[in-house]
Amino acid sequence: MHVWYLLVILSSLGCIYGQEVYYKALLPGIPYEDIKSPKYPIDELPHDTSIQWNLVVRADSTIRVLCDDIRMTQNEPWTDDCTHVYLSFDEGNGETKICGDKKGGYQYRSTGPNLFVRLVSKDGSGFVKCTAYNTKELFELPVVLRPGADPLVIEAPPKVPLPIRDWTWTLTSTPGSRISFHCTLALSGPVNGQCYRELLTIDDGERKNEYCKTEKLVVYSSKNLAKIRVQLNENNPGSVRCLVQDYTKF
Incomplete structure (x- = not known):
């Protein structure tokens, strides 16, 4: 319990090897709306960008992420390995990558209480806007x-x-x-x-x-x-x- 409340207090920004890393403990009933490309929706995601959100909930809950807007561009044809620009979801057992020019309406549902969300642009660009939810009931x-x-x-x-x-x-x-x-x-x-x-x-x-x-x-x-x-x-x-x-x- 003490670790959980410490995470709530320390929801913050860090930097690891040039990558922005956000730490966020999600609370029931409070959407987290900051999974988005920098300066969204005014400017596109710049090249050589790497942002990671480390999301956590209590052990008896899971995480749901809804992405209303995913619009990416790159010079090369799109491939399944999403080499140039992508959004990914990782629970520690493998990474699920999403990329493409029109992927709005995508959602990811975790199976456990921890989720890493990454937005990476090597030589691509675009707009991304997602919201994360703690799936625990607010009250019963x-x-x-x-x-x-x-x-x-x-x-x-x-x-x-x-x-x-x-x-x-x-x-x-x-x-x-x-x-x-x-x-x-x-x-x-x-x-x-x-x-x-x-x-x-x-x-x-x-x-x-x-x-x-x-x-x-x-x-x-x-x-x-x-x-x-x-x-x-x-x-x-x-x-x-x-x-x-x-x-x-x-």
């Missing part, structure tokens, strides 16, 4: 569902405005029952085949499914415990409305 609201009771209404954003865009409910129904979800979604949809900035997640400990389209859906948990999480865009958010109740018929 526990709810006990009773058989025969009126459905619980889960609505986001709530009618009373709140300065957050991330809500989680932990649900419990009677032993031997399941939980039903009847939801109406108006979300921005997937980007490059994956849910991006707006999503509904339903997790019952055995299955964890994400939804991010504009649609109506009906979902049943596999047991009497489930977690529902809604994450919305900070600007011009969509909406989610679910009716949730104890369901005893198998």
Whole structure:
């Protein structure tokens, strides 16, 4: 615990062999928006640039990076090894490189609590803008569902405005029952085949499914415990409305 709080305090800039290195401990609910090319969006990434961001979260969490803008240029044809200019992600077991002229909407989801993000330009250039998130829930609201009771209404954003865009409910129904979800979604949809900035997640400990389209859906948990999480865009958010109740018929 002491190491974690020390990292939070020492989120800072260093320099190793001419490379800029940023150290950042990510907190739940607080996006880190400084993974970007210098002077973005005014000037392009200069040649001979090397920047690294060392990101860390608690051991029970992971990191998600969303890159809204990746536009790179180079004189040579693009190749898979991304020799001249690239953005990379490294968890210590191999580096994933991204390069190209139009790669906006790319996302990387770590499998552990540490992630190195590198932006390197040898003789290429371009613009890069990414945001990193700690995937840990900001808070959890526990709810006990009773058989025969009126459905619980889960609505986001709530009618009373709140300065957050991330809500989680932990649900419990009677032993031997399941939980039903009847939801109406108006979300921005997937980007490059994956849910991006707006999503509904339903997790019952055995299955964890994400939804991010504009649609109506009906979902049943596999047991009497489930977690529902809604994450919305900070600007011009969509909406989610679910009716949730104890369901005893198998």
